[in-house]
Structure formats: structure tokens, C-alpha cells
Amino acid sequence: MYLSSVMSRQLKEIVIKNIFFLFALVSIFILGLIIVFLFREGVPIFKVVSVKDFIFGNEWYPTYDPPDFGIWPLIVGSIIVTLFASLIAVPLGILSAIYISEIAPPLMKEILKPVIELLAGLPSVVLGFFGMVVIAPFLQETFDLPTGLNIVNVSILLAIMAVPTISSISEDALYSVPREFKEASYALGATKFETIVKVIVPAALSGISTAVMLGMARAIGETMVVLMVAGGAAAIPESIFDSVRPMPASIAAEMGEAPFRSDHYHALFAIGVVLFFMTLFFNLIADYISTKFKEVGTATL
Amino acid sequence: MSTIQMISEEEVIRSPSHRKAISNMKWRYLKQNLFLGVVRLSALIIAVSLGGFLFYIFVNGIGAISWDFLTLPPRDSMTKGGIMPAILGTFYLTTGAIIIALPLGVLSAVYLSEYAKQGPVVRIIRIGVNCLAGVPSIVFGLFGLGLFVVFLQFGSCILSGALTLGFLILPTIIGASEEALKAVPQTFREASLALGVSRWQTIFRIVLPNALPGILTGSILGVGRAAGETAPIMFTAAAFFTAKLPASIFDEVMALPYHIYVLATAGTHIEQTRPIQYGTALVLIALVLGIDLIAIIIRSYMRKKKGW
Numbered sequence: 001m002y003l004s005s006v007m008s009r010q011l012k013e014i015v016i017k018n019i020f021f022l023f024a025l026v027s028i029f030i031l032g033l034i035i036v037f038l039f040r041e042g043v044p045i046f047k048v049v050s051v052k053d054f055i056f057g058n059e060w061y062p063t064y065d066p067p068d069f070g071i072w073p074l075i076v077g078s079i080i081v082t083l084f085a086s087l088i089a090v091p092l093g094i095l096s097a098i099y100i101s102e103i104a105p106p107l108m109k110e111i112l113k114p115v116i117e118l119l120a121g122l123p124s125v126v127l128g129f130f131g132m133v134v135i136a137p138f139l140q141e142t143f144d145l146p147t148g149l150n151i152v153n154v155s156i157l158l159a160i161m162a163v164p165t166i167s168s169i170s171e172d173a174l175y176s177v178p179r180e181f182k183e184a185s186y187a188l189g190a191t192k193f194e195t196i197v198k199v200i201v202p203a204a205l206s207g208i209s210t211a212v213m214l215g216m217a218r219a220i221g222e223t224m225v226v227l228m229v230a231g232g233a234a235a236i237p238e239s240i241f242d243s244v245r246p247m248p249a250s251i252a253a254e255m256g257e258a259p260f261r262s263d264h265y266h267a268l269f270a271i272g273v274v275l276f277f278m279t280l281f282f283n284l285i286a287d288y289i290s291t292k293f294k295e296v297g298t299a300t301l
Numbered sequence: 302m303s304t305i306q307m308i309s310e311e312e313v314i315r316s317p318s319h320r321k322a323i324s325n326m327k328w329r330y331l332k333q334n335l336f337l338g339v340v341r342l343s344a345l346i347i348a349v350s351l352g353g354f355l356f357y358i359f360v361n362g363i364g365a366i367s368w369d370f371l372t373l374p375p376r377d378s379m380t381k382g383g384i385m386p387a388i389l390g391t392f393y394l395t396t397g398a399i400i401i402a403l404p405l406g407v408l409s410a411v412y413l414s415e416y417a418k419q420g421p422v423v424r425i426i427r428i429g430v431n432c433l434a435g436v437p438s439i440v441f442g443l444f445g446l447g448l449f450v451v452f453l454q455f456g457s458c459i460l461s462g463a464l465t466l467g468f469l470i471l472p473t474i475i476g477a478s479e480e481a482l483k484a485v486p487q488t489f490r491e492a493s494l495a496l497g498v499s500r501w502q503t504i505f506r507i508v509l510p511n512a513l514p515g516i517l518t519g520s521i522l523g524v525g526r527a528a529g530e531t532a533p534i535m536f537t538a539a540a541f542f543t544a545k546l547p548a549s550i551f552d553e554v555m556a557l558p559y560h561i562y563v564l565a566t567a568g569t570h571i572e573q574t575r576p577i578q579y580g581t582a583l584v585l586i587a588l589v590l591g592i593d594l595i596a597i598i599i600r601s602y603m604r605k606k607k608g609w
Contacts, residue, residue: 009499016501017416023408024417027475028429030468034436037447095343103340112344114597119351121522121593123529124438125558126582129565130354133575160350167347193333214435221437223532224558228566248439248532255446255536272443276436283435287428 038276042269044261045069054270060234060245062254062264069267071274073234077244078275080237081151081230082220085158089219090212092159093166097211100167101174102196120164128228131157136229143241149231151240157229158219166215173207174200206293213286217279223248247275355590358582365580375577379542380570384581386546390459390554391528391588393547394538397463398470398527403520405467406474407509410516413475414482415504434472438532441469445537460550462538469533470523477519481512514603521596529589531558541567557585 045054049069057070100112135156136148177200185195201208231243232253251268258264313319373383409430417423445465455461485508493503531539539559547554564578565571 013500017412020408020412020416023405024412024426026405026409027433027471028426030471031429031433031436033448034440034444037444037452038440041443041447041451092343092346095340096347099340099344103337104344108344110601112348114594115348115351117597118590118593119347121525121529121589122351122354123531123558123585123589125529125531125561126358126586127354129561129578129582130357132565133578134357163347191329191333193336194329197336217435221435221440223437223439223442224562228562248437251439251443252532252535255443269443269447272440276440279435279437279440280432283432284428287431 034276038269038273041261042266042271042273045263045266045270048263049267054267055274058236060250062258062267067263069263071247071250071267071271073236074245074247074250074271075274076236077230077234078220078226078246078248078278081154081158081226081244081246082216084151084155084240085162085219086212086216088155088159089162089166089215093163093211093215094170094208096163096167097170097174097208098196098201101171102192102200116164116167119160120168122160124161124222124224125228127157127160128225131225131229139241145241147231147243149229150243151230151237154226154230154244154246157225158222161222161225162215162219165218166211169211169214170204170208173204173211176207177203206289210286210290213282213289217282217286220246220282221248221275221279223252227252247271251275355586358579358586362579362581362583365576366583370580371584375542378570379564379568379577380574384555384557384560384577384584386543387555387557387560387581388584389546390539390556391558391585393459393550393554394462394466394534394556395524395528397459397550398466399520399524401464401467402471402474402523406471406520406523407478407516409471410475410478410482411504411509414479415500415508430472430475433468434476436469438469438530441465441533442536444468445533450537456551457536457538457540457553458551459538459547459554462534462554462556463550465533465537466527466530469530470527473523473526474520477522478512478516481515481519482508484515485511514599518596518600518603521592521599525589525592525596528592529558529585531556531562534559557581557588561585 049057054069054071055075056072057068058072059068059070060073061068096112096116100109100116104112131153132149135153138148139145139150139153140148181199181203182195185199190198226246226249230246230249232245232249233243234245234250235242237244251271254264255268258268370383371388372385374386375384376382413423413426417426442465445461449455449461449464450457489507489511490503493507494500498506534556538554539556540553541555541559541563543553543555561578561581564574564581568574
């Protein structure tokens with residue numbers, strides 16, 4: 001009797017554990033579903049155009065007759081706005097993280113951390129709207145441009161969206177640098193600046209790199225901002241005041257008018273596949289950096 | 302035998318090496334002050350951009366806000382009237398998303414926090430959660446279109462949109478729940494196990510109840526995220542205009558973010574409907590940041606209150 005009750009109890013334990021395990025797999029399962037359905041709707045385009053011509057083709061005229069399905073200008077558009085956004089967001093994000101983690105008095109910390117969290121929560125459509133009604137006219141008048149919907153405008157807004165990611169993850173990394181490192185540096189007579197730049201930041205570098213990667217992934221995948229303020233020109237830009245049409249903007253703008261299961265529709269899904277794998281790549285690098293170069297704690301010294 | 306040479310303090314101060322040390326010191330502190338200035342400036346830029354942005358939307362949007370704006374449907378081809386259907390639609394979509402994501406996320410987090418041992422399987426699950434968190438919102442939109450709208454033939458409706466948004470916020474919920482579960486002291490579990498309580502009963506009776514407030518606040522942040530997203534619902538749920546309020550989960554809905562997008566970019570009345578656009582933007586911002594702020598305040602209150 002006793003034995004069987006112990007047995008059934010253990011059995012129950014195992015069953016419940018495995019149920020939880022199944023739920024833990026749900027993220028992987030969804031990720032798999034995303035891949036399956038992107039491919040299912042995207043792959044048919046490659047009966048019409050080769051993978052090489054699709055990715056490196058310079059002409060994106062999906063509604064012409066005959067249509068052109070070359071997404072190179074869209075890829076370039078995505079990369080350019082992401083790089084320019086990073087030029088703003090990376091210094092701003094890391095420096096603000098240093099401020100919060102190392103310099104700010106407790107009260108400023110209490111204020112700034114929620115500020116950054118709220119910034120992360122801003123709906124992108126409202127940022128895009130702001131770009132249209134405020135930044136675009138400003139750029140247009142100041143630089144005497146035909147349109148204010150251009151790379152500069154998008155980059156500023158994407159930077160605002162990437163800063164919270166970069167700042168909060170960098171701050172975690174800086175914060176977890178062992179206290180002893182700082183103390184040893186101060187004891188050797190280093191100034192605060194020297195300690196931060198030569199000791200704390202290098203020790204937190206893997207976390208900071210992860211932060212930058214995730215921030216860039218956020219920028220490259222952001223849709224509403226690029227849809228509303230990038231201007232939408234599907235051509236390789238020549239100046240920072242040119243319009244571009246990053247990948248997410250193309251998908252969002254054209255899906256509504258693409259006839260169901262037409263070549264255009266399949267092509268848009270195929271852009272989704274490219275975009276998905278680009279961000280996946282950024283995320284995997286971020287993950288690799290953060291696990292491979294885990295900060296050395298005192299215990300390992 | 303060498304003799305010790307006595308030098309006066311004055312001689313030390315005038316010596317070249319001392320002077321060099323002093324000027325070196327000045328240079329080092331100058332660098333430090335420059336650096337501190339730049340760092341403070343960057344924090345200031347962030348705070349001012351958020352503040353300026355919110356102020357601008359508030360000043361321009363507050364004029365449009367009235368009781369009628371919040372409670373009436375749009376009329377005269379959306380150039381007048383209110384945004385009630387959009388508010389309601391966002392409410393339905395967000396509620397649906399959290400109903401889907403909360404149980405999945407919590408159960409998933411329980412495994413990761415309570416059962417999982419370090420190993421390749423757990424490692425893969427974690428990478429999966431991180432990658433899911435990084436999937437662009439427009440890709441979620443495509444996925445929702447391909448799976449729910451087309452394959453499962455739900456059509457563009459509340460259910461499709463809520464499922465898509467639910468999957469989108471799942472990593473947020475998992476992260477928040479895991480953090481909350483980890484914050485429950487190990488001694489709580491040990492005390493329960495020592496009394497002969499089984500593992501799963503310990504989880505359901507001791508760990509989860511203690512982690513619940515943390516899980517809920519984390520989930521509130523997920524709600525805020527879902528309410529503000531546009532791209533995932535563009536092809537799966539959102540309608541430009543609906544004459545009637547949705548009667549079931551298989552109806553299309555209007556939604557606040559999509560409403561802003563449509564009014565600001567499409568149609569012939571873009572300039573004419575600016576006040577409505579600002580008003581809707583203000584309502585959405587107030588909603589999303591209000592939700593976030595509540596979560597942040599509860600969290601910091603709980604952190605201070607908690608003894609363990």
C-alpha cells in the first residue's frame with residue numbers, strides 16, 4: 001500500500017514535470033511555426049525569380065508588367081538606417097548606462113531608470129507620427145529639401161527606439177562588474193574616469209556588445225517608423241537626405257494591395273524570410289557573445 | 302656610506318618631477334571632468350527627448366479630447382466624431398493577447414525556474430525565447446496572416462490579432478515570470494519540501510502565490526506593449542473603419558495604433574483630421590505609458606516592502 005502510494009506520487013511528479021516541460025517548449029514551437037509559415041507563403045516566389053536575383057536584384061517594381069522582384073535596394077535601405085541609428089544610439093545608450101550605473105546620485109537613478117523604461121514603451125506608431133509632423137517639416141525647412149521623410153529622420157527615431165535596449169542591458173552589465181575591480185583601481189590611484197574607461201567598461205564589454213547587437217536588431221526590425229518617415233523610395237540612396245524603403249516598410253505598405261497569393265504577395269513573405277533571418281542572426285550573435293564571454297566574477301580569479 | 306641628503310618642502314614643490322606630477326594630475330582630472338560632462342549630457346538628452354515628445358503630443362492632443370471624442374464613433378468619413386470603436390478594439394485585442402500569453406508564459410517560466418537543470422535542452426529553450434523576443438513585429442504580422450488568417454481561415458478578426466499579439470508578448474511574460482519566481486527565497490521551497498509536501502504542490506501552493514504579484518506587474522508591461530503595436534495587427538485584425546461594433550471574436554475591429562497610422566498617411570483628409578490624429582496619439586500614449594507607469598510604481602513599491 002505504502003509503496004504503491006509512493007510510486008504513484010512519484011509518477012504524478014514526473015507527469016507534472018513533463019507537462020511543464022511541454023509548455024517550456026512553446027517558444028521554440030512558435031519560432032518553428034513562424035519559419036514554416038513564412039516559407040510556405042514566401043517560397044513560391046522563387047519559381048518566378050531566382051534567389052540570387054531576388055536578393056541582389058536592383059529593381060523593385062512588383063506591380064509593373066512584367067514585374068521586377070529585386071530587393072537589394074530594400075536591404076540596403078534597412079542596413080543604412082540601422083547603421084545611422086546606431087551611430088546615435090550606441091554612444092547615447094552606453095554613456096547613459098555609465099551615468100546610471102556609476103555616476104548618478106540615487107535620486108537621479110530613480111528618475112532615469114523609469115524614463116528609459118517608458119521610452120522603451122512608446123508606441124512606434126506615435127513616434128512615426130511625430131517624425132511626420134515635427135521632424136520632417138523641420139528638416140525640410142532647415143536644409144531646404146524636397147521632403148523631410150528621409151534617412152536622417154528615420155535614423156533619429158530608430159535611435160530613440162534602440163537607446164532603451166542598449167542602455168538597460170549595458171547598465172546590467174556594468175552593474176554586475178565586481179566591486180573589487182573598482183576598489184583595486186581606486187587603490188592604485190586611478191581617477192574615476194580612468195577606472196570607468198580602463199577597468200569597468202572592459203570588464204562589462206561582453207554585456208555591452210550584446211546590448212548593441214540587440215539594439216541594432218530592434219532597429220532593423222522596426223516597422224511603423226520606417227513605414228511612416230522613410231519616404232518610401234525603393235532605390236539605393238546617394239545622400240543622407242534621400243528617401244529609402246527599408247524591408248519592413250515595403251511589407252507593411254504593400255501587403256494591403258497585393259492580391260492574395262499573387263507573385264507580389266509571395267515576394268513580400270520572402271522579404272519577411274530575409275528580415276527574419278537577419279534579426280535571428282543578430283540575436284544569435286548577441287546570445288553567443290553573452291554566453292561565450294561571460295564576465296569573470298571574483299570567484300574565477 | 303652614503304649620506305642622507307635633507308631637502309626642504311619648498312625644494313620638493315619646486316622640483317621638476319613634482320611639477321610634472323601636478324600638471325599630469327590636472328590633466329587627468331580635466332579629462333575626467335570632460336567625460337563626466339559628456340556622460341551627464343547623454344542622460345539629459347534622453348530625458349529631454351522623452352519629456353519634449355510627451356509635452357508636444359500632450360499640448361497638441363489635449364484640445365481634441367472630450368467626452369464625446371472618447372465615447373462616440375467616427376462620422377463624416379472619419380473627419381469628425383470620436384474614437385470609441387478604436388479604444389474598444391484595442392481593449393479586446395490586448396485582453397485577448399494577455400489571456401493567451403499569460404498561462405503559456407507562466408507555465409513555461411515555472412519549468413525554466415523550478416525544474417530545469419543546466420544542459421543543452423534548457424540552453425536551446427532559452428535561445429528560443431531570446432530569438433522569439435527578437436522577431437520583428439512585421440514578421441509576426443506576416444506569420445499571423447499566414448497561419449491564422451489564411452491557413453486556419455479565421456480571417457482578419459479579433460481572434461487572429463489577439464493570437465498574434467499574444468505570441469509577440471510571450472517572451473516578455475516568460476522573462477517577467479521567471480524573474481518573479483527566482484525572487485521567491487529558496488528557504489520557502491525547502492521549508493515546504495521538508496514538511497513532506499511534493500514538488501508540484503510546493504510550486505502551486507508556495508512558490509506561485511508568492512511570485513504572483515511580480516508575475517502580474519511584469520505582465521502589465523506586456524499589456525502595454527500589445528496595446529501599442531501596429532504592425533502585427535495590420536493584416537490580422539485591424540480595420541480602417543467598421544460601421545458596427547464587433548459582435549464576436551471573428552469580427553474585424555478598429556484599433557488605436559492603426560487608426561493613427563491610417564489617418565496620418567492615407568486618404569484625402571490628412572490635414573483636416575490632424576486634431577483627431579493628435580487626440581488619438583494622446584489617448585494611445587496615455588494608455589500605454591499609464592499602464593507601464595502603474596507597473597513600474599507597483600514594482601518599486603513591492604521591492605521596498607518585501608522583507609525577503
